[in-house]
Amino acid sequence: MSIGHAPPDISPVAGSDPVEPSPAGDTAATSPALVPVIPSSARRRSVPRWARRTAGPLLLLALWQLASTFGALPADTLAPPSTIATAGAGLIGDGTLPAAMGISLQRVAIGLLLGGTVGTALALLSGLSRLGEDLIDASVQMLRTVPWVGLIPLFIIWMGIGEAPKVALIALGTAFHLYLNVYAGIRGVDEQLIEAGGSLGLGRWGLVRHVVLPGALPGFMTGLRYSLATAWLALVFGESINADAGIGFLMNQAREFFRTDVIVVCLVVYAFLGLTADLVVRALERLLLQWRPTFTGQ
Numbered sequence: 001m002s003i004g005h006a007p008p009d010i011s012p013v014a015g016s017d018p019v020e021p022s023p024a025g026d027t028a029a030t031s032p033a034l035v036p037v038i039p040s041s042a043r044r045r046s047v048p049r050w051a052r053r054t055a056g057p058l059l060l061l062a063l064w065q066l067a068s069t070f071g072a073l074p075a076d077t078l079a080p081p082s083t084i085a086t087a088g089a090g091l092i093g094d095g096t097l098p099a100a101m102g103i104s105l106q107r108v109a110i111g112l113l114l115g116g117t118v119g120t121a122l123a124l125l126s127g128l129s130r131l132g133e134d135l136i137d138a139s140v141q142m143l144r145t146v147p148w149v150g151l152i153p154l155f156i157i158w159m160g161i162g163e164a165p166k167v168a169l170i171a172l173g174t175a176f177h178l179y180l181n182v183y184a185g186i187r188g189v190d191e192q193l194i195e196a197g198g199s200l201g202l203g204r205w206g207l208v209r210h211v212v213l214p215g216a217l218p219g220f221m222t223g224l225r226y227s228l229a230t231a232w233l234a235l236v237f238g239e240s241i242n243a244d245a246g247i248g249f250l251m252n253q254a255r256e257f258f259r260t261d262v263i264v265v266c267l268v269v270y271a272f273l274g275l276t277a278d279l280v281v282r283a284l285e286r287l288l289l290q291w292r293p294t295f296t297g298q
Contacts, residue, residue: 079261087261088268096250101269103246107163107238108231108273111170116227118171119178120220126179127186127216128208137183144176149237156241166238173234174227181226185219186212221285228277232270 061081067073068080075083091097122140125132148169155165189212197211239248247266254262 075260076258077260079264084261084264084268087259088265091250091262091265097265097269100245100247100250101273104235104239104248105273107166107246108170108235111167111234112174112227112231114167115171115174115231116178116224119175119223119227120182122175123179123182123186127183128212140176140179144180148172148234152237152241161242165241166235166243169238170231170234173230177226177230178220178223181219181223182216183219185216185222188219189215218289221281221289224284225278225281228281229274232274232277236270 064073065081068075068078073080079087088097122136126136126140127133151172152165152169155168159165159168193211193215197207235246236248239246240252243249243252247269251263251266254260254266
């Protein structure tokens with residue numbers, strides 16, 4: 001008699017069908033189907049972003065046109081979009097609007113250059129030196145609380161009614177934004193970065209060049225965006241000072257003849273120029289601040 005274990009009973013149970021092993025090729029058929037998971041952000045982006053961003057303004061224009069067509073918004077109160085488009089095409093066709101835009105852009109560019117240079121220079125002196133802070137910061141903080149629009153009568157007395165008061169008003173409005181943001185950027189640099197640079201052998205000017213100024217660059221870009229927005233606002237007030245050219249001059253003429261269509265065209269041009277300037281600053285931020293990770297939205 002042999003010693004060992006009896007082989008296991010593999011006969012099928014009575015009343016049940018025999019189980020046959022499935023071939024290797026049927027493995028995929030018996031496995032559950034895998035459904036790709038699509039993030040919610042990708043599902044939201046099925047509609048192009050430019051279409052979503054333009055839907056609101058287009059809807060507003062449609063409602064505006066309908067209100068004007070059915071008499072809910074009288075034309076002498078506010079011209080309909082169709083009339084405004086016709087007036088804008090006429091101003092562009094005869095060269096009036098491009099010439100006015102060129103003069104206004106020149107004023108903004110000169111004022112922004114002067115104000116930005118002065119504001120940044122004062123911020124560097126005040127932010128990099130305790131002595132500079134004691135001599136400069138208190139005076140700047142006091143002056144920035146004065147409404148710069150209220151200085152228009154003084155500018156007219158000091159500089160007359162030519163280009164100088166218009167440019168000075170823009171420069172004054174932009175200088176404070178750059179000063180505040182650059183100063184805050186310099187003083188916001190991490191102290192540990194300063195210590196690390198010193199341990200690597202950087203001197204005072206080496207720290208300023210390689211650590212402090214790059215750390216203050218985001219503040220400078222923020223100040224530049226605010227300065228551009230203020231520059232267009234200051235331009236509106238500045239071109240009301242006996243201007244004989246520019247977008248503000250067109251607005252003043254349209255006001256005298258109750259041309260609401262021309263006034264809206266000028267306002268649209270102001271908005272377009274401001275938006276274009278903001279897009280330029282955003283492009284500079286992406287170029288100069290590539291080292292800084294940012295949140296782009298969901």
